[in-house]
Amino acid sequence: MRIRKLIPGVDANLLIKDAGKLMQDPMRRSFLRGAASLGALAFLTGCDIIDGDAAEGVLRKISELIDGAQAALVSRTKLAPTLKESDITRPFPFNAYYTEDEAPAVDPATYRLEVSGLVDNKKPWTLDELHALPEVSQITRHVCVEGWSAIGSWQGAQLSEFLKRIGADTRAKYIWFKCAEGYTNTIDMPTALHPQTQMTFKFDNKILPRAYGFPMKIRMPTKLGYKNPKYVVAMEVTNTDHGGYWENQGYNWFGGL
Secondary structure, three states: OOOOOOOOOOOHHHHHHHHHHOOOOOHHHHHHHHOOOHHHHHHHHOOOOOOHHHHHHHHHHHHHHHHHHHHHHOOOOOOOOOOOHHHOOOOOOOOOOOOHHHOOOOOOOOOOEEEEEOEOOOOOEOHHHHHOOOOEEEEEEEEOOOOOEEEEEEEEEEHHHHHHHOOEOOOOOEEEEEEOOOOEEEEEHHHHOOOOOEEEEEEOOEEOOHHHOOOOEEEOOOEOHHHOOOOEEEEEEEOOOOOOOOHHHOOOOOOEO
16 A cells, blocks of 8 residues: 655645636535545545655646546537627727737738648638638627636637538547647537637627737637637647647646636
8 A cells, every 4th residue: 555645845735726726616616625635636636646746747637637527517519608789898808928019910911721630621711711701690708717707799600610611520539729929729629519619700790809819719608718719820620639828838628618
């Protein structure tokens, strides 16, 4: 029998709280009620907490467990609530890991959406071609992992419709997105095919402002904000999980609401 020891500098309560931060309510509350000790975390993850790297490993394992639980519990077809025009947050907040002045400025004349991976047609798409896709509209809530939310009006094309037009293999596991500033993000195929997952070209029926992701963002009202990439310049249909900017730093991969 292995003996699990508390290492110097690791506060059991803080570690448990850090693991809890990776979860959304009500899962967080249930976990914090049940995870009373480092032993509980070690039992749950199969990791001995013997040094700092091991503590980080526990948090990663917890995150993986949460991702799997969310994917199993969250309906892939459940719709996010839609709201009224009077509910729209004005002004809608800018949020990024850089300032608004540092947001990418993409030239619409030269913009091309690069398409790669498991698709029949890999030709790049101009903005005019993208804007000609059938338009759908939604007024939905954007929920940030930092604890705030805002309601926006978004117009664009269903991602599922675009995938159909490029002959994407929807048996593939993932869609990977690359953005103009270098941000990346990966989503699972069921999320890509969700009826509310949108290639967004407009905000409030006007061309998407630079602050909100011009020329295109991927709007997923069933996901936390960091899963909604802006300034998208490329996408790949793939069976390889390429991770993402925040996910590679420890955020939950699934990121569902």
